[in-house]
Amino acid sequence: MPSALTTEHLRLDLLGAQSKLLSAGTRPLVIVLAGNAGAGRGEVAGHLAEWMDPRHLRAAAFDPKTLDTRPVTHAFFQALPPKGKTAVFFWGWYGEAYYGRAQGKLDQATFEKKLKQALELERLLVNDGTILVKVWLDLEKKQQRERFDAFEKNKATSWRSNHDDWLEHRNFKKYAKTRDAMLAHTSPAFAPWHFIPAVDIKERDIAFGRAICQAVDDAFAEKPKGKAGKAEKPEKPAIVYRGKATLANLDRAESLSKEKAAKIIPVLQGRLNKLIRDKAFQNRSLVVAFEGSDAAGKGGAIRRVAGAFDARFYRVIPIAAPTEEERAYPYLWRFWRNVPPQGKATIFDRSWYGRVLVERVEGFAKPEEWSRAYREINDFEEELRDNGAIVVKFWLAVTKDEQLRRFKEREETPFKQFKITDEDFRNRKKWDAYEEAAKDMVAFTSTKTAPWTLVGANDKHHARVAVLKELVQRIERAL
Amino acid sequence: MPSALTTEHLRLDLLGAQSKLLSAGTRPLVIVLAGNAGAGRGEVAGHLAEWMDPRHLRAAAFDPKTLDTRPVTHAFFQALPPKGKTAVFFWGWYGEAYYGRAQGKLDQATFEKKLKQALELERLLVNDGTILVKVWLDLEKKQQRERFDAFEKNKATSWRSNHDDWLEHRNFKKYAKTRDAMLAHTSPAFAPWHFIPAVDIKERDIAFGRAICQAVDDAFAEKPKGKAGKAEKPEKPAIVYRGKATLANLDRAESLSKEKAAKIIPVLQGRLNKLIRDKAFQNRSLVVAFEGSDAAGKGGAIRRVAGAFDARFYRVIPIAAPTEEERAYPYLWRFWRNVPPQGKATIFDRSWYGRVLVERVEGFAKPEEWSRAYREINDFEEELRDNGAIVVKFWLAVTKDEQLRRFKEREETPFKQFKITDEDFRNRKKWDAYEEAAKDMVAFTSTKTAPWTLVGANDKHHARVAVLKELVQRIERAL
Structure with missing residues (x-):
């Protein structure tokens, strides 16, 4: 040679x-x-x-x-x-x-x-x-x-x-x-x-x-090559609804008075604060994902959770459309980037579930992409849990009418106008498609150790209390 | 109210x-x-x-x-x-x-x-x-x-x-x-x-x-506000030439036979390898910056250094024009991003000195920007050293003629053509301005604990051996 x-x-x-x-x-x-x-x-x-x-x-x-x-x-x-x-x-x-x-x-x-x-x-x-x-x-x-x-x-x-x-x-x-x-x-x-x-x-x-x-x-x-996978749903959908709520039968109108919430919330925050200071938490971590339709109250709930913690303990990661840099990597890259080390928490305001929600409904991801994401997401969360993370996922559900009421309120309140855009109204027209996607998401990714928590959110006081309660319970059970 | x-x-x-x-x-x-x-x-x-x-x-x-x-x-x-x-x-x-x-x-x-x-x-x-x-x-x-x-x-x-x-x-x-x-x-x-x-x-x-x-x-x-600084040179230029070489009197033609280099290089690599495995190195780190004109032989020298190490020990960071993301931060951001943890090394193929070299000569940085960079860079390196880093900076110097010879060789060798562009010839026209900038750089940033090492590089064998020798000596002295 x-x-x-x-x-x-x-x-x-x-x-x-x-x-x-x-x-x-x-x-x-x-x-x-x-x-x-x-x-x-x-x-x-x-x-x-x-x-x-x-x-x-x-x-x-x-x-x-x-x-x-x-x-x-x-x-x-x-x-x-x-x-x-x-x-x-x-x-x-x-x-x-x-x-x-x-x-x-x-x-x-x-x-x-x-x-x-x-x-x-x-x-x-x-x-x-x-x-x-x-x-x-x-x-x-x-x-x-x-x-x-x-x-x-x-x-x-x-x-x-x-x-x-x-x-x-x-x-x-x-x-x-x-x-x-x-x-x-x-x-x-x-x-x-x-x-x-x-x-x-x-x-x-x-x-x-x-x-x-x-x-x-x-x-x-583009020679024919070994295929890593085509459009698929996970082989064994792990349907584990916590409680009896499903997206179909969830009571979105459940409510709690403002006064009662104001009394309960600090108590729950105190318990949460104590739990994460527990020695047993130091080799665990907390990953919380908030999902829900526009104006479902994710921001308000997140601030109540964050209010329980010292600034050194947690980060809030808001998820918007990916940047140019983020698009140069697999979609899970930016979530991996932000998983917490042990002893810490990351709260995601929208999450990796965007792949099977907005990217599915709006056509940003191809069917073979979003359909294999259920499996990829389950793998992702399984690895987090294997490493000691407590993974808590909230779906805040409002009714279509309540969403409209909140949109209008946002339009009419000067300092809330930045929260509402034409896109919100465009998304609203696809309400049914989003509900369908959410149903699939819950069905295919509600696993035993990372179940979805569905929260009726027409009443924000009820929703905030429900979120804090669930967090306290999940951490208590895990430690 | x-x-x-x-x-x-x-x-x-x-x-x-x-x-x-x-x-x-x-x-x-x-x-x-x-x-x-x-x-x-x-x-x-x-x-x-x-x-x-x-x-x-x-x-x-x-x-x-x-x-x-x-x-x-x-x-x-x-x-x-x-x-x-x-x-x-x-x-x-x-x-x-x-x-x-x-x-x-x-x-x-x-x-x-x-x-x-x-x-x-x-x-x-x-x-x-x-x-x-x-x-x-x-x-x-x-x-x-x-x-x-x-x-x-x-x-x-x-x-x-x-x-x-x-x-x-x-x-x-x-x-x-x-x-x-x-x-x-x-x-x-x-x-x-x-x-x-x-x-x-x-x-x-x-x-x-x-x-x-x-x-x-x-x-x-744009109200008049407190000024953080204007065009300035560091108050006390810390001229610490190692040895007697200055850019003006450096012997760029010093040479060593290929055969001798082939014998010495593995020995120096072995010593380097042993040094960084030393227990005393485990709470130190190594930061190496390679600078020099185009075609000065930085890549070849870096490979000889890297050849001494296990892959887990070091990273080579090539510095090109900043990306869009990098431009959204202060210029030192991407270097801070890549400083090694203790026990590890980062080798920079071009470095933060770009600020006072190419950015100065080409006008990418304003005079007040590059002139204050001397001080910022000295602060940066001081903090690295305070933290245990051994900071070694090489300037590989070729003569104008030798650069031209190498450019031509690159043009004529098919697998080297990617290394040569019109820009290289454009830069070459500013040879004197680059030499001037390099002189200032050495004068203002050659500090006692992070001195510049000037290497005559017309002969690549001599340059590679000189680089390895200096690294061995600097680490030996530091441990």
């Missing part, structure tokens, strides 16, 4: 691939780079930085020591490249599972669960347009030994194989078994592993580069 | 101010909210969220427990609002100084140093166009006692004054003395404190809102 020539060609092809990605600006490229110790993961990534334009390429590695208390997927999402750009993820989302299992720290069931979660994340990314290239650089045991010996023989390179590497070498069988299981479990058609022998360095580099070029070419040639 | 009417008017005025900010999109509004316990900081912020459009308003509080190991200014910068938007900072950059001093944890000198740093940060923000409103909500001792007593009397509100609040009350004198010193030290004309009595709640709220409206009005009316 005329390898000098081949490398030059490869460099041009890689630059061409990068240029295609950049000029299209529609898809990011993520390279998951795994392999045995000594197989040259760092070297290969170094070559890539030399061969491609490094301004549009980033590398990320995830060191458990420097991750904060948020779920690890938070770190993965924050490291994703925007559309058009490339990232090399050392070990991707496989590091913990692979090393944990090979070193005997994870049992088989946990190992498999982590692999399953890795696949779900990949499914989400691929469905969103990410070009995903997963590479395993492989050395056999004898080859690994030879590589390490070569490092050690030369004083200048002896630092390249350290204590951990030799430990891995001595337990080669366990690592090989873990590798085989991992590759076997995580090679669906939509995200296969490239198994690249790493014994010949030049061939390894060429194969690595070729895999990348090929993936980009395929993606833009 | 017809207070209901006044509140309504205030709400309209606040909405008007917010609308002005948003439609101009040129200036952010930052409200620093401090005051005695019980004076109602949380309440006041809650009202603001009710009175303004909460989609364009955020609140931030800085909990020492959840900050990572980066300098605290990292957290302040990340919480800044983009142009057009508003943020309420509970305690702003004063919390640590105020509580630390009042509780006797900080000596007077440290207290004053922290206040000075707070002022420097405010100077930077105001110079950058931030509208800054600093509010102290004040209760006298007797008033505080009455407020706490009132909370306690009512079971529903007794949680509002906690143990820490009472402790503060018992030490009222110390806190009052600290407050007086703080307000006196940090009220320059460009960032005065608003001292607002908080005993009458309605009057407090109105005064708070009025202060905000007034500040926004003044800013857009």
Whole structure:
């Protein structure tokens, strides 16, 4: 093989691939780079930085020591490249599972669960347009030994194989078994592993580069490829209405006098304040999502919740149409970005459910996009809960008449006019479609540990008290 | 006073101010909210969220427990609002100084140093166009006692004054003395404190809102206001050339054979690798900036440095023209964003020095902007070093002829063509202006603990070895 020539060609092809990605600006490229110790993961990534334009390429590695208390997927999402750009993820989302299992720290069931979660994340990314290239650089045991010996023989390179590497070498069988299981479990058609022998360095580099070029070419040639998913509803809709209320039978007119609410609210705020100062809460967190039609009273309810807390404890994240930056990432990116660390709360004023509400009804998301979102959202919330988060979701429901009354009130009160726009009236015309979407949402995402709480909100005093009560109960039960 | 009417008017005025900010999109509004316990900081912020459009308003509080190991200014910068938007900072950059001093944890000198740093940060923000409103909500001792007593009397509100609040009350004198010193030290004309009595709640709220409206009005009316700074050079230029090299006398042609470099580089990489694995490095960090004219060989040098490290240890941040998002913040924002936590390294391929190089020469920054940047940059690096960072800055210097040779080589080599554009030739025409800017940069920012290292780079082998050697020495000396 005329390898000098081949490398030059490869460099041009890689630059061409990068240029295609950049000029299209529609898809990011993520390279998951795994392999045995000594197989040259760092070297290969170094070559890539030399061969491609490094301004549009980033590398990320995830060191458990420097991750904060948020779920690890938070770190993965924050490291994703925007559309058009490339990232090399050392070990991707496989590091913990692979090393944990090979070193005997994870049992088989946990190992498999982590692999399953890795696949779900990949499914989400691929469905969103990410070009995903997963590479395993492989050395056999004898080859690994030879590589390490070569490092050690030369004083200048002896630092390249350290204590951990030799430990891995001595337990080669366990690592090989873990590798085989991992590759076997995580090679669906939509995200296969490239198994690249790493014994010949030049061939390894060429194969690595070729895999990348090929993936980009395929993606833009729209060749038929493994599908990560099509329009779908979650396989087992987890209908768990709390209490007996459904959106259909909910009493939206339930009420409470202003005076009674004024007495109850501070008491509930005090209980809430005490609960989150509890020692047991310090390794939990609180994620609250407020949804409901326009003028349902989300802002007022949120201020009553926030009023119970010290400013250091919580953040309120208002969700409007995504910014240009946010649109360069999968839609869950901006929610991952804002999940709280342990001991803290995030209150979302509108949330990730926009995907199956406004984006569905207004056609901003395609049917295959919003229909798979139920599953993605359930995965998202499951990971939050696995990490100790208490996930509380409120749907504030007003009647169509009450909404109109509030719209008019807003129009007539000078300092409320900013809250009402023509768009609100346009949305109102689709009232039935929104109700339909909300019904589906509750049906497909009301899970046992993250159930929807439906609140009749024609009377704001009742709604605020109901919200605070539910929060107190949910946290009490969780601690 | 017809207070209901006044509140309504205030709400309209606040909405008007917010609308002005948003439609101009040129200036952010930052409200620093401090005051005695019980004076109602949380309440006041809650009202603001009710009175303004909460989609364009955020609140931030800085909990020492959840900050990572980066300098605290990292957290302040990340919480800044983009142009057009508003943020309420509970305690702003004063919390640590105020509580630390009042509780006797900080000596007077440290207290004053922290206040000075707070002022420097405010100077930077105001110079950058931030509208800054600093509010102290004040209760006298007797008033505080009455407020706490009132909370306690009512079971529903007794949680509002906690143990820490009472402790503060018992030490009222110390806190009052600290407050007086703080307000006196940090009220320059460009960032005065608003001292607002908080005993009458309605009057407090109105005064708070009025202060905000007034500040926004003044800013857009372009009234003469306290100046945070005009075109300036740092008062005491800290000329600390390392060795005897200056940009004028530097030997740009120093060379080393390829063979020798190939032997030395792995040895230096090994030493570097060992150093950063040293226990003593774990509460330090490494910040490396690479500057130099186009085609000076920054990329190649960076890859040799990166080749010494495990992927988890470092990130390379290439600095190109700022994105739309980055332009919505002060220019140091994107560098603060990327400073490493302890135990890690960030390598900048071009850096914050762009402000006094390309932005100066090309006119992207006004003279008063780039000239004050020397001081801002020295402050920035000082804070990094105070936090344990080893700051290493390389200027790779090629001769004008060598640059031309490399440009031509890039044009003629297919896989290097992406590295060369018309802009490079345009920049080249301003060679002398760039040299002049680089000389000033070295003169004004080569400080004792963050000196510039000038590297003759006509020969890339020599340059790479020189870079690695300097890094090894600097880290060795620091540990």
